[in-house]
Amino acid sequence: MSKVDFFINSTNFIHAVDCDVMKAGGYHLNTIHMKKIFFLFVSGIILINSHAQTTDVIKITGTKFPFEIMQQWIDVYSKTYPAIHFELSKAIPSDSADLMIAAHGFRQGELKDNEVAIAINRYAQLPIANSNRSDLKTLQQKGFTQQDLKNIYFNAQQNKTDGLNEPVTIYRRDKNVCASRSFSENVTGKQLDVAGELVNGDDRALSNAVKNDVNGISYNNLGLIYNIKTRKVADSIAVIPIDLNENGKIDTDENIYATLDNVLDFLSTSTNNNIPQDNVNIVFNKNTISKNALNFLSWIITQGQQYNRSYGFLNLDETIIQQEQQQLIVLLKHINELTIKN
Amino acid sequence: MKKTLIIASIIITSVAALISCNKLTEHPQGSITPADFYQTQSDALAAVTAVYSTLTTDINNDFPIYGRNLNLLVDNPSDNQVYSPSNTNPDVRALGTATYVSTNDRVHKIYAQLYWGINKANVAIDNIPTIPAEKFVDPTHSAANLVRESRFIRALLYFDLVRMFGDVPLVLHDQQTVANAGTLVGRTSKDSVYAQIIADLDSATALPSSYTGANIGRVTSGGAHALLAKVYVTRQQWGNAITELKKVITTGTAGFTDATTGNYGYDLFPKFSDAFQAATKNGKEHVFSAQFNGTAGGFTSTNTLSSFTWSNSAYTADIPADSTVVHIFDIIDQRRSATFYDSLFNQTTGAWVKWPFFNFLKFVDQSTGFTQALQGNQGANSKMNFPVIRYAEVLLLYAEALNELYGPTPDAYNAINIVRGRAYNSYIANGIYTDHSYDLSGLNQQSFRDAVFLERRKEFIQECQRWFDLVRRTDLGPGVYYLNNVHSMLGNPKAAASLKDTLFPIPQTEMDLYGGANPNFYQNPGW
Numbered sequence: 027m028s029k030v031d032f033f034i035n036s037t038n039f040i041h042a043v044d045c046d047v048m049k050a051g052g053y054h055l056n057t058i059h060m061k062k063i064f065f066l067f068v069s070g071i072i073l074i075n076s077h078a079q080t081t082d083v084i085k086i087t088g089t090k091f092p093f094e095i096m097q098q099w100i101d102v103y104s105k106t107y108p109a110i111h112f113e114l115s116k117a118i119p120s121d122s123a124d125l126m127i128a129a130h131g132f133r134q135g136e137l138k139d140n141e142v143a144i145a146i147n148r149y150a151q152l153p154i155a156n157s158n159r160s161d162l163k164t165l166q167q168k169g170f171t172q173q174d175l176k177n178i179y180f181n182a183q184q185n186k187t188d189g190l191n192e193p194v195t196i197y198r199r200d201k202n203v204c205a206s207r208s209f210s211e212n213v214t215g216k217q218l219d220v221a222g223e224l225v226n227g228d229d230r231a232l233s234n235a236v237k238n239d240v241n242g243i244s245y246n247n248l249g250l251i252y253n254i255k256t257r258k259v260a261d262s263i264a265v266i267p268i269d270l271n272e273n274g275k276i277d278t279d280e281n282i283y284a285t286l287d288n289v290l291d292f293l294s295t296s297t298n299n300n301i302p303q304d305n306v307n308i309v310f311n312k313n314t315i316s317k318n319a320l321n322f323l324s325w326i327i328t329q330g331q332q333y334n335r336s337y338g339f340l341n342l343d344e345t346i347i348q349q350e351q352q353q354l355i356v357l358l359k360h361i362n363e364l365t366i367k368n
Numbered sequence: 369m370k371k372t373l374i375i376a377s378i379i380i381t382s383v384a385a386l387i388s389c390n391k392l393t394e395h396p397q398g399s400i401t402p403a404d405f406y407q408t409q410s411d412a413l414a415a416v417t418a419v420y421s422t423l424t425t426d427i428n429n430d431f432p433i434y435g436r437n438l439n440l441l442v443d444n445p446s447d448n449q450v451y452s453p454s455n456t457n458p459d460v461r462a463l464g465t466a467t468y469v470s471t472n473d474r475v476h477k478i479y480a481q482l483y484w485g486i487n488k489a490n491v492a493i494d495n496i497p498t499i500p501a502e503k504f505v506d507p508t509h510s511a512a513n514l515v516r517e518s519r520f521i522r523a524l525l526y527f528d529l530v531r532m533f534g535d536v537p538l539v540l541h542d543q544q545t546v547a548n549a550g551t552l553v554g555r556t557s558k559d560s561v562y563a564q565i566i567a568d569l570d571s572a573t574a575l576p577s578s579y580t581g582a583n584i585g586r587v588t589s590g591g592a593h594a595l596l597a598k599v600y601v602t603r604q605q606w607g608n609a610i611t612e613l614k615k616v617i618t619t620g621t622a623g624f625t626d627a628t629t630g631n632y633g634y635d636l637f638p639k640f641s642d643a644f645q646a647a648t649k650n651g652k653e654h655v656f657s658a659q660f661n662g663t664a665g666g667f668t669s670t671n672t673l674s675s676f677t678w679s680n681s682a683y684t685a686d687i688p689a690d691s692t693v694v695h696i697f698d699i700i701d702q703r704r705s706a707t708f709y710d711s712l713f714n715q716t717t718g719a720w721v722k723w724p725f726f727n728f729l730k731f732v733d734q735s736t737g738f739t740q741a742l743q744g745n746q747g748a749n750s751k752m753n754f755p756v757i758r759y760a761e762v763l764l765l766y767a768e769a770l771n772e773l774y775g776p777t778p779d780a781y782n783a784i785n786i787v788r789g790r791a792y793n794s795y796i797a798n799g800i801y802t803d804h805s806y807d808l809s810g811l812n813q814q815s816f817r818d819a820v821f822l823e824r825r826k827e828f829i830q831e832c833q834r835w836f837d838l839v840r841r842t843d844l845g846p847g848v849y850y851l852n853n854v855h856s857m858l859g860n861p862k863a864a865a866s867l868k869d870t871l872f873p874i875p876q877t878e879m880d881l882y883g884g885a886n887p888n889f890y891q892n893p894g895w
Binding site (some may be wrong): 082105106107108109110118128317320321324325328344347348351353355358361 | 691698701804805807808809815
């Protein structure tokens with residue numbers, strides 16, 4: 027199955043969500059979180075009182091890195107629909123969340139029978155290194171082929187390649203989840219652990235580890251590699267280009283990394299699959315989902331797509347939008363039928 | 369010369385048509401004049417019926433004004449609609465790409481149709497008062513009322529004309545002779561045209577508030593107040609608009625703090641598609657509609673707006689401009705599923721077949737049922753009316769006018785939220801709806817204005833509103849709202865649109881009259 031096939035099919039499969047933040051059973055509620063929850067609780071009461079007709083709050087949790095764009099969507103949507111309320115927090119236990127963000131595709135059988143996954147946008151990942159590496163220039167002129175990616179990230183014994191002359195420390199997430207799982211599936215076609223040093227925390231921690239270690243090499247999504255305000259690569263980080271045509275060097279037309287927009291422009295128009303990409307999905311329980319939450323998802327995959335670029339995400343293809351929209355409409359009709367029967 | 373011939377032919381044709389229906393044996397054709405013709409109440413009634421018919425028929429069996437032709441001019445140049453891949457008419461296609469020129473056949477057609485209707489109205493207005501008063505035995509159709517109805521239609525047609533072309537010749541009397549019609553015509557300032565429109569509509573506010581039986585569908589005083597309000601909104605005379613709208617909005621409607629006095633019983637249908645379907649025509653939401661009865665064939669019906677002959681490979685005439693037109697609708701907004709369809713029913717296999725893209729559903733006659741309607745060949749005798757102004761628009765005009773004058777007041781919110789309450793499926797009646805999850809609140813004047821225009825766009829797809837809305841809004845600068853919107857369409861199909869496109873060109877045939885040497889006649893800027 028090609029990457030594109032997997033990308034298209036992944037949203038249809040049913041499975042169990044397996045992201046770090048969704049392991050709520052072990053989540054530790056520290057004081058700050060308790061305060062936040064108390065604040066949300068109190069503000070919730072105020073909101074319920076001021077909007078007597080509406081008590082519907084859409085609770086969202088899951089993979090952290092899309093939180094920023096999710097908050098943007100919530101902010102814009104809330105202006106249009108001020109009576110719809112949201113909670114977006116990692117502190118929400120997975121079993122009480124309405125919508126769970128998962129940044130990887132789903133294999134057949136992974137989702138439970140009552141779960142549905144809807145793609146909401148796309149993201150790409152790139153290899154990164156510390157910008158002070160003495161062999162960086164050579165490395166950037168050569169780039170990484172697909173075999174290099176396999177060797178460097180997934181084979182502890184062979185994580186060397188031509189041009190990589192200085193010592194290397196590969197950093198990886200402590201769990202093979204979401205973006206890391208997607209990176210593995212894109213590069214190897216399997217769910218393998220990256221071979222390297224464990225980093226505690228979310229995807230942001232990978233970038234931080236590389237920033238703090240001149241030998242550090244890792245991978246991350248565009249929104250955490252580039253500064254989304256300046257559109258330039260973040261301080262102390264360098265992108266290692268992907269050798270798209272596998273000819274052992276980075277040609278001019280492969281050097282697409284100067285700004286975030288250059289990368290996004292390339293990915294939006296190119297059919298080359300060698301840069302790891304995946305959908306961000308929302309997983310929900312089709313038996314308990316509200317019509318307001320379905321409508322919000324529908325809004326994200328249509329009007330909400332215009333905010334993707336500024337946060338380093340890619341728009342869904344039109345065919346995927348139509349397909350996901352149809353899924354949402356079928357679910358909505360089901361809810362409406364239940365409402366009428368009741 | 370061409371124009372004089374056209375006008376002469378219109379007069380001859382229309383008089384001949386009336387004669388053929390009524391008094392042929394009593395009035396030999398050789399000596400007929402309109403003044404001789406008008407003798408009885410039924411003559412007067414026939415003349416006014418002929419005025420109404422200009423909305424729904426065409427002298428050459430082309431698309432009538434409210435069948436499809438106005439839609440072509442007002443929706444295809446907007447960001448809502450475009451010709452379908454199977455439409456090969458270069459004049460229609462040019463409207464969809466902002467590349468039309470002053471010789472465009474559709475532009476000429478609408479100009480001629482509007483004046484054809486105006487001429488018929490002028491004939492009625494001039495001649496009905498000459499009929500002796502004692503001839504008017506049926507009080508429903510007094511001479512005064514028949515003239516008022518004609519003045520309403522004349523105002524409606526001039527309102528379309530002035531919005532499309534700007535300054536236009538203001539012809540208010542029957543051009544009885546070729547000599548009269550042949551005098552050098554000039555363009556009257558749009559202010560004077562609007563003054564006449566307002567005077568005509570003012571007179572029509574004295575019409576009955578309702579009708580029964582076969583007279584249902586005639587212009588009412590409510591229709592006159594509503595159209596007058598729309599004219600005032602277009603002129604940005606907000607106070608006058610509010611005064612008129614309060615006379616139309618049903619008294620006791622829930623949620624308004626400032627009492628309204630409408631006694632017409634207007635209300636929204638809970639089901640949006642009822643505003644269009646034949647079974648519910650001339651219902652509580654319909655303030656004034658072009659009346660199609662479905663017996664005169666495809667071209668004199670609303671069928672051409674949606675249906676033609678369908679198959680899984682043939683396209684309808686015009687389609688949504690792109691998928692974003694569909695995506696502006698929430699999936700829980702009932703207007704989405706009432707306005708578009710994306711599947712056809714295959715009679716042979718009994719299966720629904722996905723269409724490559726969305727099509728318009730709003731004017732598909734579903735009298736025989738939804739599945740039956742979506743298996744093709746159902747449109748030829750569509751009995752659906754075309755709503756010229758309906759109560760949802762009255763409410764949205766009220767929201768707009770209040771916001772412009774005072775900012776987003778509670779009543780402005782109430783007016784737009786009632787329309788949204790219906791869209792979001794919980795409308796009961798009299799302004800009451802149960803699900804307030806989708807109410808607007810917390811907007812400033814600018815964002816409320818944006819919300820009103822977006823709501824109008826969603827509410828009135830295919831209803832000859834969008835281009836008028838795009839060009840009438842001037843808060844961002846003349847033409848800026850129009851250009852911002854058409855230039856942000858997917859693939860920029862209207863890249864050629866410029867400021868000149870905020871008015872249509874005066875048809876070249878009119879410019880060429882008198883060898884193009886009429887000093888009173890000039891083209892619109894940029895054309």
